[in-house]
Amino acid sequence: MIFNYFRNRKLMAKLMITYILVTVIPVSVLGYIAYKQYTMSIENQVGEYIPKLLEQANTNINNQLNDYKALPDALYNSSQVIEVLRKDAYQNNSALFRDEFLVNGTLSRMYMTSGNPDILGVFILSKNRLFQSAKQTQVNIDIENFPSFLGESIDLNGGTEFILPNQVDLEFEGDSPFLFMMRELRDYENQENLGTMFIAIRLSFIEQAMQGLTRDRSPSIWLTDQDGRFIYHSDPNMIGEIDSQFQHYPKVNGSFRTTDWMNNDLISTYKFPSMNWYSFHRIPLRELMKETNVVRNGTIIAFIIIVVLSSVISVLLAWNVSNPIKKLTSLMKRVEKGDFTVDLPMDKKDEVGMLANSFNSMIQEIEYLIRENYQIELKQKDAELYALQSQINPHFMYNTLETIAYAVEEDEKEEVIKMVTLLGRMLRYSLNNKEKLVPISLDVSHTKDYLTIQRFRFEERINFSITINVDQERYLIPKFILQPVIENAIKYGLDRSRRINIDVRIIKNKDDNLLIEIADDGPGMEESMLKKIQITLSQNPMIRDSQYGLLNVHTRIKMMYGEQYGLNIDSKAGYGTVVYLLLPLEDNLERKGVS
Amino acid sequence: MKGTSKEPYHVVYSSEIITEQTENQNSNTYKIAIVPKVMNIPYFNAVEQGAMEAANDLQVEVIYQGPNIANSKQQIEVVDQLVRNENLDVLAISANDPEALLPSLKKAEKMGVKVITWDADTLPEGRSFFINMVQDETLGRHLMDTLAWNIDEKGKFAIMTGADTAANLNEWLYWIKQQHQEFYPDMQLVETVAANDDPQQAYIVAKELLAKYPDLDGIIGNSSVAPPAAAQAIKEEGKVGEVAIVGLSSPNPMNEYLKKDIVHVVTLWSPKKLGYLTVALSKQLAEGDFPYNNQEIGGVGKIRVDNDTVIMGEPIDFTKENVDQYDF
Numbered sequence: 001m002i003f004n005y006f007r008n009r010k011l012m013a014k015l016m017i018t019y020i021l022v023t024v025i026p027v028s029v030l031g032y033i034a035y036k037q038y039t040m041s042i043e044n045q046v047g048e049y050i051p052k053l054l055e056q057a058n059t060n061i062n063n064q065l066n067d068y069k070a071l072p073d074a075l076y077n078s079s080q081v082i083e084v085l086r087k088d089a090y091q092n093n094s095a096l097f098r099d100e101f102l103v104n105g106t107l108s109r110m111y112m113t114s115g116n117p118d119i120l121g122v123f124i125l126s127k128n129r130l131f132q133s134a135k136q137t138q139v140n141i142d143i144e145n146f147p148s149f150l151g152e153s154i155d156l157n158g159g160t161e162f163i164l165p166n167q168v169d170l171e172f173e174g175d176s177p178f179l180f181m182m183r184e185l186r187d188y189e190n191q192e193n194l195g196t197m198f199i200a201i202r203l204s205f206i207e208q209a210m211q212g213l214t215r216d217r218s219p220s221i222w223l224t225d226q227d228g229r230f231i232y233h234s235d236p237n238m239i240g241e242i243d244s245q246f247q248h249y250p251k252v253n254g255s256f257r258t259t260d261w262m263n264n265d266l267i268s269t270y271k272f273p274s275m276n277w278y279s280f281h282r283i284p285l286r287e288l289m290k291e292t293n294v295v296r297n298g299t300i301i302a303f304i305i306i307v308v309l310s311s312v313i314s315v316l317l318a319w320n321v322s323n324p325i326k327k328l329t330s331l332m333k334r335v336e337k338g339d340f341t342v343d344l345p346m347d348k349k350d351e352v353g354m355l356a357n358s359f360n361s362m363i364q365e366i367e368y369l370i371r372e373n374y375q376i377e378l379k380q381k382d383a384e385l386y387a388l389q390s391q392i393n394p395h396f397m398y399n400t401l402e403t404i405a406y407a408v409e410e411d412e413k414e415e416v417i418k419m420v421t422l423l424g425r426m427l428r429y430s431l432n433n434k435e436k437l438v439p440i441s442l443d444v445s446h447t448k449d450y451l452t453i454q455r456f457r458f459e460e461r462i463n464f465s466i467t468i469n470v471d472q473e474r475y476l477i478p479k480f481i482l483q484p485v486i487e488n489a490i491k492y493g494l495d496r497s498r499r500i501n502i503d504v505r506i507i508k509n510k511d512d513n514l515l516i517e518i519a520d521d522g523p524g525m526e527e528s529m530l531k532k533i534q535i536t537l538s539q540n541p542m543i544r545d546s547q548y549g550l551l552n553v554h555t556r557i558k559m560m561y562g563e564q565y566g567l568n569i570d571s572k573a574g575y576g577t578v579v580y581l582l583l584p585l586e587d588n589l590e591r592k593g594v595s
Numbered sequence: 596m597k598g599t600s601k602e603p604y605h606v607v608y609s610s611e612i613i614t615e616q617t618e619n620q621n622s623n624t625y626k627i628a629i630v631p632k633v634m635n636i637p638y639f640n641a642v643e644q645g646a647m648e649a650a651n652d653l654q655v656e657v658i659y660q661g662p663n664i665a666n667s668k669q670q671i672e673v674v675d676q677l678v679r680n681e682n683l684d685v686l687a688i689s690a691n692d693p694e695a696l697l698p699s700l701k702k703a704e705k706m707g708v709k710v711i712t713w714d715a716d717t718l719p720e721g722r723s724f725f726i727n728m729v730q731d732e733t734l735g736r737h738l739m740d741t742l743a744w745n746i747d748e749k750g751k752f753a754i755m756t757g758a759d760t761a762a763n764l765n766e767w768l769y770w771i772k773q774q775h776q777e778f779y780p781d782m783q784l785v786e787t788v789a790a791n792d793d794p795q796q797a798y799i800v801a802k803e804l805l806a807k808y809p810d811l812d813g814i815i816g817n818s819s820v821a822p823p824a825a826a827q828a829i830k831e832e833g834k835v836g837e838v839a840i841v842g843l844s845s846p847n848p849m850n851e852y853l854k855k856d857i858v859h860v861v862t863l864w865s866p867k868k869l870g871y872l873t874v875a876l877s878k879q880l881a882e883g884d885f886p887y888n889n890q891e892i893g894g895v896g897k898i899r900v901d902n903d904t905v906i907m908g909e910p911i912d913f914t915k916e917n918v919d920q921y922d923f
Contacts, residue, residue, distance in 0.1 A: 043607055044607060044608060047607035047608035048608045051608065051610060070891075073896070073897075076896065082920075083917070083920055086920045186894050188865065188868050188871075188894065188895055188896050189864075189865035189867065189868055189911065189921060189923075190865065190867060190920075190921055190922045190923065191644065191645045191648045191865070191867035191868060191870075191871055191894070192922065245603075248603055248604065249604060250604050250606050250609075251612060251613045252606055252609040252610075252611070252612050252613060253609065253610045253611050253612075253613060254606060254607070254608045254609030254610050254611075255606070255607045255608045255609075256604040256605060256606045256607055257604065257605045257606075257607050258603065258604060258605075259602060259603060259604065259605050260603070266607065267604070271613050
């Protein structure tokens with residue numbers, strides 16, 4: 001259907017659609033693929049790069065945690081503290097307070113004043129005694145409170161546990177989030193439990209470890225335990241909450257992307273080396289694609305420019321191809337109707353130019369052939385008919401026959417014979433229409449015959465001379481071009497003059513053309529009359545009037561040889577008239593040789 | 596981009612898939628046999644307590660079984676029986692004789708049981724590694740020193756040891772004598788007697804010594820049953836204050852003697868800790884891992900490793916001031 005529809009479209013439409021499709025589709029597909037690939041490679045690069053950073057951060061955090069885990073070990077270096085912790089009964093309060101003073105002081109020296117600045121407080125719960133040292137003096141915890149938030153009994157099996165801040169009802173000044181490390185203190189020698197040590201550690205060490213990840217963008221970073229509970233989150237309010245999505249996250253060390261249409265995030269994750277802790281890094285894809293979007297927009301702009309350019313070019317190209325064809329079509333329609341004056345100007349050298357050229361030359365050829373074979377023929381026939389008519393014109397016939405009759409009466413036998421012979425020869429020349437072109441001599445002798453007959457009639461009133469300066473046997477001229485001009489001169493000359501002299505000169509002019517001058521000393525013409533005739537000649541009308549003979553000659557010469565040739569008249573009233581016939585030198589030998 | 600995919604997440608890059616660590620992945624608990632030199636003396640009872648503590652903490656099955664007298668022949672029987680009847684993963688033994696036990700241990704190894712020694716070593720080919728409590732040289736020289744402090748570096752003294760085949764006892768003896776020869780020329784070693792880790796025999800030996808050397812100034816007990824036996828003997832002979840007693844013994848049997856100034860100092864390590872460490876390292880070996888220097892063992896602390904010998908720590912001196920702190 002579409003194909004058929006398309007098949008019947010105009011060539012221009014077809015070309016345009018094709019061009020646009022051929023440029024727009026590949027460019028858009030290419031652009032889309034390039035953009036897709038580019039974003040994918042960024043996604044992959046970031047997806048590969050972030051987990052490595054996370055791994056590094058995890059290692060740092062883990063090392064830090066291991067350092068923290070080792071903190072309680074320092075306590076074993078103080079045998080005094082261990083000794084106090086081993087005791088479980090007191091005789092009096094002063095002994096208890098002395099021990100508390102000793103242990104609290106040791107804790108303070110060991111952890112608070114010389115230790116890590118991130119340690120917020122240290123507590124030891126041992127056999128119903130609470131030893132403590134904290135950064136802020138106002139933190140003072142009752143011994144009764146401790147078991148309440150930890151549950152009744154603690155049995156860590158010798159291990160270390162972490163309690164998240166919101167699980168403990170304990171606050172430090174500044175409300176900074178912290179991690180509560182819980183470690184069983186074991187009496188290695190007796191293999192008994194000495195108590196439990198609690199160390200509150202500010203989470204800033206995690207923040208520091210994660211700093212490298214937040215440098216240039218603002219991702220969400222968080223740490224969870226194996227249940228998805230936030231140990232650390234870049235949004236402090238989230239710490240302690242449970243990540244509802246945690247169970248759905250793919251369990252990989254790497255990166256994954258949400259497949260949601262609206263919120264496209266790239267999440268990277270890495271598991272801690274020795275714990276069931278996970279670190280996460282979440283960044284919206286559009287954040288990553290900020291730079292890419294410049295490329296994308298650039299691509300889109302380039303795409304639009306290309307589309308516009310290619311559309312313009314395709315329109316121009318289509319127009320360029322289809323327009324000459326359209327022109328050609330309309331010209332052909334005119335030619336169809338018989339107008340051969342068409343011309344398709346085309347300076348191009350491509351196929352369309354060649355077509356136009358061929359068309360032009362074909363039209364010219366057709367026109368030429370029509371003129372050659374039809375119009376010239378027609379004119380020639382006209383001329384022949386005219387010549388015949390003029391000869392068998394009743395007036396001419398009557399005068400001639402009357403002249404012959406006078407001659408017979410006066411018994412001028414030779415004259416009669418001559419006149420009859422001339423008349424017969426003229427009629428034969430007129431009727432013999434095998435050739436259009438004849439040697440100059442033939443037409444000249446026909447003219448001489450005519451003038452001779454006229455001289456029999458008008459006796460001394462007509463004088464004529466014919467001078468021929470060219471080889472009259474060799475060069476050809478159209479038949480009947482001399483007689484009509486001379487007939488015209490006699491007709492108008494003898495109307496108003498007593499005598500008339502006619503001089504015919506046939507020469508080769510300086511341009512190597514054949515020039516025939518027919519000069520008479522008749523009455524001549526008024527200037528206005530001359531103008532009228534000259535205009536008539538230049539207009540080349542096909543009218544039949546008094547100057548028919550002259551016009552016929554003029555038209556035939558033009559038709560046969562071209563515009564530069566033809567008939568011209570120069571006349572002055574009272575001085576006579578000169579008629580010029582300009583013809584090419586048509587060589588009989590050459591012509592025969594060619595044909 | 597694929598909004599239609601069912602998975603809410605699409606993995607972009609993955610270096611590895613995390614296999615969830617389950618806490619009790621070794622549900623098939625290991626079976627570990629701990630064989631002491633002898634049963635039912637306070638020292639090895641304390642070891643048993645530590646071992647059982649570890650068995651509970653580490654979720655392994657521990658069989659604590661040894662001969663009733665400190666004798667390699669009986670110990671071999673115990674080992675053979677354990678290897679034959681129990682599907683053991685690890686056998687940890689405190690050897691009464693470094694050579695006599697080798698065939699049994701080799702046999703155990705052939706049956707797929709990993710063998711280590713603790714407290715007293717065998718020849719190295721009989722076991723994977725040896726868990727020593729303290730460095731032999733340190734302990735031997737220290738025992739000699741403690742006696743020297745108590746008798747002002749002069750006078751006659753005797754040494755009571757356990758089984759004269761026990762490798763560790765002989766090693767200590769060597770270093771005691773070495774220290775004696777190097778630094779204490781005014782002291783005279785009159786006799787070294789063996790009591791086979793038998794409290795009754797040790798008591799008889801002590802009495803004999805006191806009778807044989809009326810001017811005896813001190814006794815070094817090179818085995819944990821010796822100091823209490825010697826203390827009992829001098830108390831009964833009315834020689835308190837005349838004969839100084841030092842040596843290896845647990846604080847609990849010595850508590851009374853220390854408090855009453857019958858004995859001034861005894862030296863030992865924590866046998867509970869030794870039991871705990873032995874079980875911990877046995878489990879670790881069952882999992883295929885060997886101990887390494889400075890390794891942190893939960894419930895024990897850091898250990899030292901010197902070639903194929905693990906050293907648990909430093910010896911502890913018990914006096915009347917600190918003896919109450921210890922419970923073994």
